[in-house]
Amino acid sequence: xxxxxxxxxxxxxxxxLSSGVLKATDLPDISKRIRxxxxxxxxxxxxxxxxxxxSCVDIFVALYHGGYLNIDxxxxxxxxxDRVILSKGHASMTLxxxxxxxxxxxxxxxxxxxxxxxxxxxxxxxxxxxxxxxTSGSLGHGLPIGLGMAVAGRxxxxxxxxxxxxSDGECNEGSVWEAAMLAPAQKxxxxxxxxxxxxxQATGRSEEVMALNPLKEKWESFGWSAYEVDGHDTKALTExxxxxxxxxxxxxxxxxxxxxxxxVSFMEDDNNWHYRVPNEDEVRRAKxxxxxx
Amino acid sequence: xxxAFAQELASLASTDDRIIILSxxxxxxxFDEFQEKFPSRYINCGIAxxxxxxxxxxxxxxxxxxxxxTFTAFDTTRCFEQIRVDLCYQNLPVVxxxxxAGLTYAPLGPTHYICEDIAHMRSLPNxxxxxxxxxxxxxCSLRETLKQDGPVYIRIAKKNEPVxxxxxxxxxxxxxxxxxxxxxxxxxxxxxxxxxxxxxxxLLKEKLISSQVVHFPTVKPLDLTMLSxxxxxxDLVVTLEEHSLIGGxxxxxxxxxxxxxxxxxxxxxxxxxxxxxxxxxxxxEARDYYGLxxxxxxxxxxxxxxxxxxxx
Numbered sequence: 001x002x003x004x005x006x007x008x009x010x011x012x013x014x015x016x017l018s019s020g021v022l023k024a025t026d027l028p029d030i031s032k033r034i035r036x037x038x039x040x041x042x043x044x045x046x047x048x049x050x051x052x053x054x055s056c057v058d059i060f061v062a063l064y065h066g067g068y069l070n071i072d073x074x075x076x077x078x079x080x081x082d083r084v085i086l087s088k089g090h091a092s093m094t095l096x097x098x099x100x101x102x103x104x105x106x107x108x109x110x111x112x113x114x115x116x117x118x119x120x121x122x123x124x125x126x127x128x129x130x131x132x133x134x135t136s137g138s139l140g141h142g143l144p145i146g147l148g149m150a151v152a153g154r155x156x157x158x159x160x161x162x163x164x165x166x167s168d169g170e171c172n173e174g175s176v177w178e179a180a181m182l183a184p185a186q187k188x189x190x191x192x193x194x195x196x197x198x199x200x201q202a203t204g205r206s207e208e209v210m211a212l213n214p215l216k217e218k219w220e221s222f223g224w225s226a227y228e229v230d231g232h233d234t235k236a237l238t239e240x241x242x243x244x245x246x247x248x249x250x251x252x253x254x255x256x257x258x259x260x261x262x263x264v265s266f267m268e269d270d271n272n273w274h275y276r277v278p279n280e281d282e283v284r285r286a287k288x289x290x291x292x293x
Numbered sequence: 294x295x296x297a298f299a300q301e302l303a304s305l306a307s308t309d310d311r312i313i314i315l316s317x318x319x320x321x322x323x324f325d326e327f328q329e330k331f332p333s334r335y336i337n338c339g340i341a342x343x344x345x346x347x348x349x350x351x352x353x354x355x356x357x358x359x360x361x362x363t364f365t366a367f368d369t370t371r372c373f374e375q376i377r378v379d380l381c382y383q384n385l386p387v388v389x390x391x392x393x394a395g396l397t398y399a400p401l402g403p404t405h406y407i408c409e410d411i412a413h414m415r416s417l418p419n420x421x422x423x424x425x426x427x428x429x430x431x432x433c434s435l436r437e438t439l440k441q442d443g444p445v446y447i448r449i450a451k452k453n454e455p456v457x458x459x460x461x462x463x464x465x466x467x468x469x470x471x472x473x474x475x476x477x478x479x480x481x482x483x484x485x486x487x488x489x490x491x492x493x494x495x496l497l498k499e500k501l502i503s504s505q506v507v508h509f510p511t512v513k514p515l516d517l518t519m520l521s522x523x524x525x526x527x528d529l530v531v532t533l534e535e536h537s538l539i540g541g542x543x544x545x546x547x548x549x550x551x552x553x554x555x556x557x558x559x560x561x562x563x564x565x566x567x568x569x570x571x572x573x574x575x576x577x578e579a580r581d582y583y584g585l586x587x588x589x590x591x592x593x594x595x596x597x598x599x600x601x602x603x604x605x
Contacts, residue, residue, distance in 0.1 A: 126354070126383050134354065135383050138374065144344040145379060148351020148359075155313070155333055155357065175375070178344035186336065 022065065027234035030101065031061045035263040036292040037097040037110060043283045045114035047122055049090040051261040051273035055198040056091050056165060058232045059256050060098040063163060063194075066238035070160065073103040076130035082160050083149050085134045087142020088167040088196065089123040095132070096120050104131040140173025142166060143193060147179045150191040150251075161190045161244060169201025172210050177222070184223030189245040193224075193253040196231060198260040200271045219253045231256025264289055294449040294485065295323060295392060297428035301435045302360060303327045306334065309439065313352060315345050317363030319392070342372040349387040350379035358386055358439065364398070365391025365448060366407040373413055380444040381417045387444050388435075389414075394424065394448045394485045395535025399570065399579035406579075408565040411483075412540020414446040415513045421445045421466060422513040424484030424534075424542075427457040430510055433464035441466065450485035457487055469516040475503035478529040478594055483509045483542045486535040489580065492587035493594070500591070502598050504531075512542050515549060524554045529601060531561045531594055535585060538564040561597050563590060 034057050042050040063069050063084065070082040086095045093113065100107040109129070112118040119128040123137025134145050146164040153160050170176060183191055197215065199206055207213050219226040225248040229236050240254050260274075261267030264286040278286060287293045303326045306312040313334040314327060328335045338345040342363060349359035361368050368389050369376070380387045391410060398405040414422050421441060425431045431449055438445045462470060472487075473494050482490045490506055497504050507523060509516060523530060532543035543562035550560060565583040580586050584593060 134351070135378065138378050140343070141347050141375065141379055144347030144375075145351035145354070147344070148348035148353075149355050150351075151336070151348070152352050152355030152357055156355070175341075175343040175347065178339070178341035179348070182338060182341065182344060182348075185339075 024066075024235055024238065027061050027065055027238070030065055031057050031234065032263065032290045032292065034061060034094065034097045034101060036287055036290050038093045039264065039278055039283050039286045041093045041097070041110060041113045043278050043280070044111065046277055047093065047114050048275045048277060049093070050276070050278065051200070051267055051271065052088065052167065052196075052198070053091040053093045054262050054264065054267065055231070055258040055260045056088070056094055056196040057262065058234050059165060059194055059196060059237060059258075060094055062234040062237035063241060064098050064102050066234065066241055068238065068242045069163075071102075071131075073130070076104060079156070080158055080160055083133045083146070083162045084131075085136065085142040085146050085162065085164045086124060087136055087146075087164050088139065088170055089136030091196075092120070092122060092124045095124055096129075099129065099131040102131075105129050139167070139170040140175040143176050144179040146191055147183050147188065150183070150188045151186065153190055154188070159190070161192060163192045163194060165194050165196065167201070168195055168197040168199065168206040168212060168215070169209070171195070171206075171212060171215070172201070180219065180222045180224065183251045187249065188251050189249060191251040192244050193251070195253065195255045196258050197255050198258045200260045200269075200274065202274055216255055219255075223250060224253045225250040226253045226255065228255045228257065231258035232262055294425070294428050294431050294454055295320070295452055297431045298390060298435065298449060299323045299327060301432040303330060305435060305439065306331055309358065310334075311356060311358040313357050313359050315349055315359055315361050317342050317345055317361070317367055319363050342367050343375050346372045346375035346387075346389075347379045350383060350385050353385035353387050354383070358388070360388045360390055362390045362392065364393050364405060365410050366393070366405055369410040369413055369446065370407065376414075376420075376444070377417055381419045384419045384443045386442055388438050389444070389446045391446060391448045392451065394450045396565070396576050396579040396583070397450045397485070399574050399576045403569040408535070408537045409540070410446075410448065411512055411534070411536050411542065412544070415540065415545065419443045420513065421511070422448070423466065423511055424448045425510050426484060426487035426508050427454060429456060429458040429461060430464060433462065434510065437464060437466045448484060454485055455488040457491065464510065467511050467514045467516055469507050469509040469511070469519040471505060471507050473504065473506045475505040477502045477504060478531060478598055479505045479507060479523050479527040480531045480533055480594065481507050481509060481523065481542065481546060482533040483512055484535055486533065486580070486585060489585065489587050490533055490590065493590035496587055496591035497594055500595055502595060504594060509542060512545060515545055517549070520546065520549055521553075524550065524558050525556070527558065529559050529561070529594075529597055531563060531597070533563040533585070533590060535580065536564050537567065538562055539567060559597065559601060561593065563593055
């Protein structure tokens with residue numbers, strides 16, 4: 001069955017959400033729980049990139065718990081599943097945490113993050129654990145890989161969608177724009193980019209290091225259907241995700257405006273937390289703020 | 294070689310629907326037959342090789358068998374990091390076809406000819422490196438490649454190269470083949486310079502030097518059984534390639550020799566020197582410039598042979 005030129009392909013609605021066990025209003029609490037995981041993991045594993053991991057939590061929560069992603073932890077290799085690629089691989093903690101939360105693997109495994117011999121490596125490896133669709137860590141790879149997956153979906157007549165989670169700094173990479181130019185030429189509609197636009201890259205403001213803005217217009221001029229959304233509003237994010245493909249016949253980019261280090265006051269918008277690891281006291285303070293203690 | 298590639302792939306694609314060609318905006322008319330038969334399985338990815346390589350990885354993850362096609366300078370060194378991470382680290386069955394082996398495109402200058410690609414590709418874990426010697430070996434390479442589970446780099450020349458094989462050879466990945474017999478020296482070579490090496494073999498014959506020519510269409514993994522056999526028999530082994538002396542077949546053989554060979558064997562490595570060519574030049578002239586014409590190859594072998602004969 002070829003993809004329809006218009007209309008939507010809606011994923012299987014999360015059973016918990018649809019049955020009322022999990023409500024849309026529960027998502028912020030899930031975000032807090034995940035943020036607590038991340039702070040703990042960064043501390044225990046002595047792993048950097050906590051700020052980058054915290055900024056994309058709500059994107060992942062809306063995606064995995066919002067009810068519109070066609071995935072089943074009991075059948076992680078299903079041919080029809082939606083594919084999610086964490087292209088900003090340095091936020092692997094967020095991916096691991098959400099996959100564990102969703103039941104792809106036991107939550108206990110999170111404690112092994114970054115430990116010798118662990119499958120939960122600092123940058124994720126394809127197939128190391130169920131739900132990890134591609135290896136990432138080097139920026140600018142996820143979108144081209146996702147484009148290949150989207151083309152394969154069309155060739156195989158499978159109505160899945162490919163979600164690629166990128167960072168704003170990642171838009172520095174030329175390969176992003178190579179893929180961005182090819183996807184509309186190939187009339188790809190089952191490809192979705194979500195940009196975690198936290199306005200920081202490793203050593204500076206992303207709009208100052210390179211001429212990033214106007215980002216929405218850039219994507220539109222490349223032939224994409226572009227939306228902007230508050231990247232911490234799980235309801236607004238879910239609403240956007242529910243409308244893909246959006247009927248425009250184009251690939252979709254959702255620019256999610258976020259705050260680096262979101263959820264912990266002393267980390268918010270402070271780029272030192274790109275590399276800094278919280279000490280014991282900071283973990284306690286963070287968890288207190290998140291209402292987890 | 295490139296026509297053989299296009300024809301063979303069209304033939305293989307009729308029975309294997311996993312095959313898809315990603316082209317870097319070259320091959321005008323060459324893929325007409327393929328495109329006509331399998332329009333959805335030919336994608337012109339534009340002049341954007343980094344994306345093309347990673348896209349192939351995405352296709353391979355989803356069960357396809359992508360063949361990437363463009364000038365070898367552009368689909369090896371230009372997008373090396375994509376090959377390393379997306380194809381090799383993820384160990385995916387993607388085939389890179391590099392057009393313009395060695396000095397094939399010498400007239401276009403060092404932006405288009407490349408003598409460092411084998412060194413780059415050979416250094417990558419999981420990568421198989423093939424340098425077919427003629428159009429028939431190109432066809433064999435493609436068929437054998439489909440049996441592989443990881444990434445493969447196939448280095449081909451251009452068009453109208455002499456055909457070496459009169460019949461289909463016993464071609465297996467990782468196996469070398471003896472093309473001539475001889476007792477005085479063994480010449481180990483790889484790729485589309487093979488016909489020139491066979492000419493050198495004939496010239497040596499006239500000088501009463503009998504050489505065995507062994508073709509290694511697979512540079513990685515090397516045929517270690519064949520190497521052991523060669524190094525136990527010959528006192529003079531010559532490696533010859535249309536590639537830099539840094540990192541190619543000669544380096545691979547020398548590395549193996551240092552680590553494994555029990556007896557003293559003189560190795561002479563012939564290949565391109567560590568320098569670019571800055572002036573206009575034909576492939577034939579460029580080969581001669583680097584000492585890779587039949588005459589110069591024969592001369593180099595003869596010199597070593599005579600020298601060794603005199604001291605022994």
